[in-house]
Amino acid sequence: MKISRRNFLKGSATTLFLAGFNFPVLANTDKKKNLVVIMLRGGMDGLCAVPIIGDKNFEKKRKDLILDETIKLNSDFALHPKLMNFYNLWQNNLGAIVHATNIPYTKRSHFDGQNLMETGGHIPYSIKTGWLGRGMKLAELKGDGLALALPMPLLLRGIPSNDNFYPSKKRLPRTELLQLLKSVYADKSEHDLANMMEIIANRSMMNNGGTSMSRKNSSLAFKAGLELKKINGPRVAVFEVDGFDTHAAQGGVNGSHSDSLIEMDSIFKSLEKGLGSEIENTLVLTLTEFGRTIKQNGGRGTEHGYGSAIFMAGGLLKKSQVYTDWPGLKRKELFEGRDLNSTIDARSVYASAMSTVFDIDFKRIQKEVFWGDELINLSDKLFKS
């Protein structure tokens, strides 16, 4: 099949045009909704995860990296065959993809790109808080964030008192000792410390006698799912997956890029397991600093690129769909002649997601979290209100 951008737009995938009138999302306060962000570090290759079907340019440029036996999602896009958990979600209208998208960062440094994907800004290091933290502050969600990591990710900075979970390999001291410290903290008016010790003491009771907990993302995700499910539990969770920077031996179905994608896929599965029916009120999104070059390099890997894809999961999605304004893969359609272009500012997706999950008018998020940047409200297209 030979597709040009024009006839593609008439094809099966819905395109994202200016949404016309944006009605503010109506506040819906009777249920607790959750937002999960999975950071994919190193530059996730959207064309490896969600390859285009039947594009000669694509097949020619990376002939050693083309995957066999992909899963067909629609007439134009397929899914990496190892992403079976995501595919299960997709089949139940719980999975969707935004393709040819990226944050507005066009250089190719991980270091700067990862900073910008977390701050949502334009100039590396100029912003010291994360877009998610600022969104939570706007929604007054103090104490509602959970990071599945040891240092608090920059993404969540901007609102205090976030929780984190990244189990220590050593056992906690006995509960009486924790209680003693808690009362000392309270006596000395050390309220922050007392609050933390309260959380720790509760955890220690839960885990007594349990086996030592794994730090694998699949285990962390199950735990996070259980926490998000609780009516007074956290409302936001953040994961990190490393290893997408595959300059060499990126390989096909069993290559190194697949290993990282499989790890991401395991998060979807465990989250669903932990959340149970609350997956219905949850939205999961991925975030990466850039995609990868279309052309394979001399080491059968790929270099740093531009446009990538966002995986979305959960019951707050409208339906299973690949959303894109496909830019095409001919040389003149590529960014700087080498990368998949980005036709959708990824921040539009994140701002819309926060608007939906936090029940805040999109325009307020646009203005107060993203400095009034030109973003499009996609809430009604992508998500259930």
Next chain:
Amino acid sequence: MKNFYRKVAFGLGPDDKTPSDPLKWATNQLNDIPEFSWKGKILPEKELRKYYRDYVYGDRKVLRKKFKNDKDGYKREKNKLRHATGQKFWWNLELCIRYSEALKSETPVLAKLWYFWGNHFAISEKDFLAQYTTGAYQREVIRANMNQNFEKMAQEATIGWSMIHHLDNEQNIGPKSQEARWAREKGKTKGVNENHARELLELHTVSPDCGYTQEDVIQMAYIMSGWRPKWGKKRLETGDVHFNPDAHEPGNKIVLGKKYKSGRKSLSVAITDLVSHPSCRKFIAMKLCRYLITDNPTEEMMEPIIKAWEKSDGFLPEVHKAAIEVAFNYSDKYNKFQNPENWLLQMSKMADVDLIPSPSFMDLYKLGNKPIRDQRALEYLMDELGQHPYLAKQPNGWSDISEDWMSPELLIRRLVYAREAYYKKSGKSQTPEFYEEMIEKNYDNSGEILKIIDQHRELVHKHVILFNLPETLKS
């Protein structure tokens, strides 16, 4: 007042006598830079940079091509290359050198300030800097200049190989330079990279309080264009830093209203101007107070430090003495939350924890081998505590603000590693008498503390409680 020993250093160890004049005890440590107290091997930065080169060259230019169809083979050979270049070892050796200054030297106050400056001119997590050269940079560029003017430290840090690579100045090319023109002829674009220039202004010298504009940042970047490692096919990005006029933006530049000529000399002149700007000394005074005294320093606290700077033209020993004196004067009124690293060192010093592997044990390491687990103990420990000093997440270094260290997991680490530390103590320090004496020596409210810890009978529990009391977490 006894928290002063913990505030400006790491408390008093079992062999330390209580000083008769605490302020003098502290300020006497700041005049000279003594030899390192680590008695094992210490490698120069240049040599470590060669190992860095061997690793990136071997990976990028050799293994990636050789194993392009063999993911497992690539992983296996890359691991061999890591060990052949000491990738898992050098930073552990650097941590030994670093912590010996806190625990075994006669100058723990100088050590605590060394950590401050290393974090001020931070080399954060990027590529393999941490594994090979960051520790050496902190020795040769930071510590070695602690008895000089601030300007000298700023000059050397700015054009140090580590900083240039860390902040991408090798990609900072004047858009009207010769190199940019050559690139255009080939249909490519090359231009300015502002990273390093912005951090020089924002983090290292004048701070945003001075009111510079985005245009100032760009102009500063033009001044810095061309400063980069000497490129070579074999050495890649690891060559010595030099000024390459082909990449330098021609013409005059204006930063903060002052004109700078084109060429090599302007960067050094610009740094001299930046460090002489009133915003710079105010910023550094604020940061010193924030590190030593409180999250929210007052004007009164900063003033004596600024005065000392003005009087001595930014001579660091004088600036340090002023900061220590301010910390002394405020020691009863303010307690500063200690970051994980300083907390660990405080506990190790006061409770006589055997934290650092011995020099002879570390020197057993042979290049090409995988270091044994105990040689890597410090790396694991700092990672677990959440503050590996060479792996700050951002160029602004590790935070000095207590809120950033308040998370359940980070406090859990203090609980579990306080307990681990107890078992690394010698038998003679595992007695109630040892603890009584230590608490008496280091805390003003020793009676109250003893009463609290006596609620638990076992000594290990007393130890865990003591090092998690507010009096210890905040010094």
